[in-house]
Amino acid sequence: xxxxxSTGEExxxxxxxxxxxxxxxPLEEVVILPIVNSTNDIAKERLKARNAVLVLAKSQxxxxxxxxxxxxxxxxxxxxxxxxxxxxxxxxxVPILTGVAVAEGLRNMAFDARVKWxxxxxxxxxxxxxxxxxxxxxxxxxxxxxxxxxxxxxCEKRLQAKVKENKVGTLSGIAGHPVPKVEVLSHIxxxxxxxxxxxxxxxxxxxxxxxKELSLTLNREVxxxxxxxxxxxxGVAEDLxxxxxxxxxxxxxxxxxxxxxxxx
Ligand code: BTN
Numbered sequence: 001x002x003x004x005x006s007t008g009e010e011x012x013x014x015x016x017x018x019x020x021x022x023x024x025x026p027l028e029e030v031v032i033l034p035i036v037n038s039t040n041d042i043a044k045e046r047l048k049a050r051n052a053v054l055v056l057a058k059s060q061x062x063x064x065x066x067x068x069x070x071x072x073x074x075x076x077x078x079x080x081x082x083x084x085x086x087x088x089x090x091x092x093x094v095p096i097l098t099g100v101a102v103a104e105g106l107r108n109m110a111f112d113a114r115v116k117w118x119x120x121x122x123x124x125x126x127x128x129x130x131x132x133x134x135x136x137x138x139x140x141x142x143x144x145x146x147x148x149x150x151x152x153x154x155c156e157k158r159l160q161a162k163v164k165e166n167k168v169g170t171l172s173g174i175a176g177h178p179v180p181k182v183e184v185l186s187h188i189x190x191x192x193x194x195x196x197x198x199x200x201x202x203x204x205x206x207x208x209x210x211x212k213e214l215s216l217t218l219n220r221e222v223x224x225x226x227x228x229x230x231x232x233x234x235g236v237a238e239d240l241x242x243x244x245x246x247x248x249x250x251x252x253x254x255x256x257x258x259x260x261x262x263x264x
Contacts, residue, residue, distance in 0.1 A: 014182075018056070021186050025193055029053045037062040040134055040147040043083035047143050051085040056185070063149065064132055067227075067262060071130065076153040076172075078181045082146045082192070089199045091135045091144060092259075095119045096244040097195050097207045098131045098146050103214050105188035111174065117217040117237065117246050117263050121150075125216075126169030148188065153178050204242065212240055217263060224248060226261035233258065 015032045022030060028050040036042055036057040043055045057080075060073035073079045099119030106113035111123050121129035132147040151159060151170040159168050171179040195207055212218060217237045224233040224246075235250035246258040 018182055018185070021182050022054070022189060025189055027052050027054050030056075032056045032058075034058050036060055038064050038147070039079055039081040040064060040132065040145050043081035043145045043147075044134070044136070044143070047083040047085060047145070050083070053083040054080060054189075055083070056080040064147070065130055065149075066132055071132075071149055072159055073149060074154055074158055076155065078148070078150040078152045078184055080148055080185065082148070082189075083143065084146070085141070085143050086200070087140075087142065089202065090204065090243060091133075091137075091142070093199060093204050093207065093244045094135070094144055094146065095131060095133045096211050096240070097199050097204075098133065098148065098192065100207055100210050100214065101192035101195055102129050102131065102148060102150070102188050104191040104210075105184065106171075108187045108191070109179070109183065111171065113214075114216045115211060115214045117215070117240070118244060122216060123169060123171075123174050126167050126174075128169050128171060128174070150184055150188075152181050152184055208240055208242055208244075215240070217246065222246075222248060223264050224258050224261045225264065233261075237263075 011032055011034060018032060019030050029046060038060055039055045039057050043053055046053045046055065059075045060079050063071035063073035063079065065071035095118045099115045099121060102121045103113040103115050113121050113123050116122055119131040120127050129148065129150040133144060135144045151168060153172040154170050156170050156173050198204065198206055220237055222237045225231065233248055233250055233256055235248040237246055238249050239247040241247055241257065248256045248258055250256055
């Protein structure tokens, strides 16, 4: 699908470049749009007719973050969703796997990227990428939409003003020069599709192990904030369980399994 908008020519060229760069990956469709509500919604829609789609947008008006938060998506960032129809694998591990793929992709571009549970990607302790995984299971039909947002060449002031509690960074700010988005995309997707067959066949030890090596969360004191009771758990993040949950030793010495929530 070739988008037509006021910058039509530019998008045509970009689409051709992206499709060529990703031509060896198992994608049935690549869609680049100028502006959308959320790429996750478009990917969900396009999965009705395909098994593997990639949707990119220059900006999003209603970008979604974890926990129902808003995700600022101005031009300059890499905002994309991968939609996959799948039969095997443990869906709860997809966020962990994607975090590893994004961090590895950035590491292959010489950024010292690390992961914060479950799948924020940080460089120099600044969040540069976020991941929102939205699975749908209807009988035998399992679909998963993996939304990834990377602050590549976004104006930092614009993000800082809006995302108040988060310490955020951009790749261009860290590198000191603009970073080619197509390279970032290609490195991330290549990392992802290297891990995906392992996940499918249940060989997830490698992913869990690699997440632990890249983690900024383990062996640290953490506060987990959730929307239900207990609203906060304070303790030391001891381990990542094989299903991707975080094991936190609380102040009373109890080992708690955390499947959701925000870590600070
Ligand atoms: C987070 O809160 O850290 C997750 C952010 C995920 C943002 C990406 S941008 C592309 C995709 N579309 C969305 O609406 N959200 C994800």
